[in-house]
Amino acid sequence: MIFGKAGFGGAVADFETAVAARDAKRSGKAFVRLQETFGQAKEAELLDAGPRLAAVLEHAPPGPRAVVAVLVGACVERGADAERCAPGVLAGLRTALEAAVAFAEAWEATGGGAFPAPDGGEPGDEAVERAGFEATVGWWTLRQWEMAAVAMLNHPAVRGRAGDRGALLHLLTTVERASGAEFTYLAHALRVLDDEPLVVLHRTSGTGYALRLSGIGDNFQLHTLLADALIGGGHVAGHAPSPQEVAVCRDTPGQVDTVGSFDLTAPDGGSIGNEGSPSGIPVVDGVRLLVLDEPSYRRSWPAGRFLPGMRGDVILERALEPEETRRWFAQVSPARELTA
Incomplete structure (x- = not known):
């Protein structure tokens, strides 16, 4: 039995003292007590x-x-x-x-x-x-x-x-x-990116949007929150996620089945996988640029957060003006044709 008070608080104090004294035997005993008492702390x-x-x-x-x-x-x-x-x-x-x-x-x-x-x-x-x-x-x-x-x-x-x-x-x-x-x-x-500007171009409607994202663990989460901001917000047509799907991607525990709303596409026409992270979205003129294409096939997955302890959000700041949108589209490759 080593000196100190009982319980987790006492184990912490004993571990501090033993480490400061460079006493390996005493710190070992206090370390065991830390693990034994943590559950009742x-x-x-x-x-x-x-x-x-x-x-x-x-x-x-x-x-x-x-x-x-x-x-x-x-x-x-x-x-x-x-x-x-x-x-x-x-x-x-x-x-x-x-x-x-x-x-x-x-x-x-x-x-x-x-x-x-x-x-x-x-x-x-x-x-x-x-x-x-x-x-x-x-x-x-x-x-x-x-x-x-x-x-x-x-x-x-x-x-x-x-x-x-x-x-x-x-x-x-x-x-x-x-x-x-x-x-x-x-x-x-x-x-993970925080307070990160993102320009999104919706190819079908020819519209563009300035958004800002924070705390997004992967592109599955980004996908759902983008669909909520743009489709759920009435800016573009498509499948909007339910409030429950959005909630688990933002800050609510758990997962809810969802269906994909877009193909995420890089400015050069390459595919951006849902398994990746927003940090992989290419930067063009100092801003990450993402193109949303119509879904090429039906995708489904459990909506939620890859990092469940991290709050995520996507904020729509404004719709781009038509001329501004055209300038961004000028830096984007044409849509790739699907092959059978």
Whole structure:
């Protein structure tokens, strides 16, 4: 039994003290208590614990560090201040990504072979021997850092202050290429755009619109919210999503079956997949430009948010004037003919 008060709040205090003292044995015991008592934590304890645990992440032992980051993420999901928690979590994510890159390089340099998949347990002896302890832990705990980081990035204020998202995404892409693994939630969260201007051209009607999007995790979500703004708003003809379909794409939990309203098309005539993200929409004259074509076949999917903790929105700012619309259409390739 270590010193301190009972419950989750006491475990947090004990973990802080043990980490500050660099006492591995005591921090290990406090770490176990953190996990054992989290489920019974009161709201006030969670609000207080998130920033405190985030502040000591950098100095926490490498093994427990990622799990503590997940606890921080869980505190944020229960209401703890994401802006105060995010710096420690995102710094830890960067360290883990850098270590995972080093692991991939060491693995290749020592003979390569099947890349080990982390199973949530302890790293295997071979991995540690070939890449070293810190690099191996970085790779082995990356799924946990993904969970913690996405919990932070769900918040627009965090995304606005996370100026190194491009660097984190570059590291993540390097790890994915080397390992063959995908960290799709983290990749999408790092690519999310906020307050982003978007020009949309509706080819059938020859009309254009200026919109602004925020917090959109993927193009399925964008598709539904565009259909609501333009078709539901009475600007163009087509299939309008129901209020329930729109709600789950904006901020309501759950999924609702929907039917596609458009083909999303790039200015050069290429297809833009619903599986992608708005960050992949091409930029023309400093603004992302998207063409909406009539659906070439019937598509259906569960409407909702790929990142369910993130609020998304598409705001229609104005319809473009005819001359302005013509100038944009002049930069767009003709519609591709469908072949049987």
